[in-house]
Ligand SMILES: Nc1ncnc2c1ncn2[C@@H]1O[C@H](COP(=O)(O)OP(=O)(O)OP(=O)(O)O)[C@@H](O)[C@H]1O
Ligand code: SF4
């Protein structure tokens with residue numbers, strides 16, 4: 001039983017996709033607890049399963065996905081809810097800050113009206129109240145001249161401004177749990193910094209899973225970081241500990257591959273999710289691999305309340 005401080009308890013989650021080539025095990029036996037008002041960053045190489053994990057929580061995967069496990073939110077298993085029950089939760093309790101403003105914003109509707117619609121839908125305000133609340137949301141998202149901006153169409157706004165609109169829209173239903181998938185993708189360095197600060201400020205009283213390739217962004221916005229590799233979590237630890245003293249060889253390699261840390265890529269390439277390597281999934285690329293690593297699958301070992309690691313040599 002999860003403690004009352006836990007907002008989301010992901011238990012033995014699997015999300016597999018049948019394909020012509022075989023079963024793609026995009027998420028495989030993932031366990032993760034996210035506390036009330038805790039922000040967790042989810043990092044890992046492209047294709048390791050981050051978005052599939054986020055989409056599993058908000059139940060937006062294609063019907064062909066084979067999902068197993070439990071995702072407990074406020075004593076309810078999200079995976080057991082009907083689509084109608086889920087529709088009532090989406091946006092209002094659990095929301096997603098969508099990744100791509102270019103495809104997620106309606107080009108023929110004023111941005112203020114798009115946010116007001118979310119507010120009306122989830123908070124039951126009338127049209128005028130929702131419109132004025134939308135302007136307040138734009139103001140909270142640090143958008144200058146919010147009343148004027150509310151009357152503009154997406155194409156009239158810069159990339160950074162559109163990302164702020166996406167954040168305001170994601171939070172318009174006042175959700176308790178937010179999933180942000182690559183919120184800084186494609187932004188220049190200065191805008192990226194501003195957006196990270198905005199996300200941090202606007203999620204102070206909420207729980208968040210922030211999916212990103214950008215470890216530094218995760219370090220700035222999040223309390224803990226979970227590292228994913230080939231569908232599994234390999235390490236979870238407080239953000240500062242991961243940045244300054246990572247335990248897992250993959251996390252160490254991921255950090256060394258950052259431009260700010262010397263740009264030394266990890267040798268080899270991401271494994272197949274249809275037939276992942278036996279034993280430790282990272283063993284073909286691990287500089288510390290031993291014989292046991294090829295034969296046996298390392299369990300996730302707890303290193304205390306907030307940290308755990310999946311490696312025979314890290315405990
Ligand atoms: N509907 C689907 N059918 C089959 N395979 C899928 C489907 N959706 C995702 N996958 C596969 O699942 C794996 C994980 O995909 P996912 O989008 O979660 O990666 P990611 O970690 O978010 O990558 P990126 O950092 O590039 O966004 C990939 O191999 C992807 O091809
Ligand atoms: S279990 Fe072995 S192969 Fe896997 S990360 Fe640890 S040392 Fe490397």
Ligand SMILES: [Mg+2]
Pocket residue numbers: 050051052
């Ligand atoms: Mg993704």
